[in-house]
Amino acid sequence: MFVPPKNADAELWDGPRTGVQGVKEFFNADEAYDNSRFPVFLREALKAENVFIDPPKNMPTLLEDKQIISLIETGKKMSAIKPLSTLIQELRVVKSDAEIDIMKRSGHISAKAFIEAMKWTQPGYTEAQLWAKLDYECRMRGSSILAYVPVVAGGPNALSMHYVRNDMKLRDGDLVLVDCGGEYNYYASDITRTWPVNGKFTEPQRELYQAVLNVNRACIELCTVKQNISLHGIHAASVKLMKQELQKIGFSTTAWDLERVLYPHHVGHYLGLDVHDVHSLSRSRKLRKNMVITIEPGIYVPFDDRFPRKYQGIGIRIEDNVVIGDTTPYVLTATAPKEIVDIEYCCANN
Ligand code: GLY
Ligand code: MN
Ligand code: MN
16 A cells, blocks of 8 residues: 655644554555655556556546656556456455445434434425435434435425435425435445325325335345346336336326336446446346345326326335345345335324
8 A cells, every 4th residue: 555654744734644554554454655656666567467557537646647647658558458447346246244234234324314304304394404304314323424415306306317406495295205325334325215295195196106116116026146137137127017007007108208208217226335336337247146236216207298197296216225135135225114104104203
């Protein structure tokens, strides 16, 4: 490891540094050096037959030195330079038992924050206040930070997939869609729940919610090695299931409307140190034991009379984090209420 050396002047202003000795002691580095020695080390390292390194634009500040970049580009045949991140992603995609333990804690903390947020929600509060509530409840349980800017979308704001303004009032009779998760020991959780601002689903909200919930539950059942399935495979199943669920409640949609308008996103992604973890690994890979993925079907009905009027303006997503098991999935976010009866109970008990 190459690290900034101890320096009393710099530490007076910026706080303590671990230093060269410290990284051996605390981070178990086999070898550690003052980072000013890095260019010399790199020049030597570039003589190796193969050099694994990420493209300069992704390299840390230390390497954004023009001299070093040109050294890499000219001093080495490009064929000998191989990307590092693909190897790292391979190591990251299947989690160790220790990582799963951390992710259990991460999911549990965020799930508890959702319970507190549901109990607390009422008409007149703002999306920003609900955001603050979730942030507070996550941090108070040990999260260091929220893993991403959350979506806190009252009523039709939920129709914008990336709504992060989170600055409007929550209205009586609307649902609120919240996509939020805390980070614990650097591992993200990524939960979405949708609940009634006043604590009670209207009939159309209930029908549409149950449709999405049925798809969420059926897809979670597919999260096993035994199913021999990929994320794309689960997505295809989710589209089929969603079509059936929507037909039951009076939609007659084309495949285009279903996949481009009503349910325009993927059912899930890998999860871990990043929210969209190991993002360059294909979602066509067969799921293996101890991979962690999200399952997040959603429905967003625009104000358009191609769709039943009573559902227009409603957006619902239900997102869980799931560890792939041999024959049974393990849901990291199971303690965040999602059955209608549990949500209404939670909302009524503040
Ligand atoms: N929160 C980002 C996602 O659900 O993918
Ligand atoms: Mn999410
Ligand atoms: Mn997600």
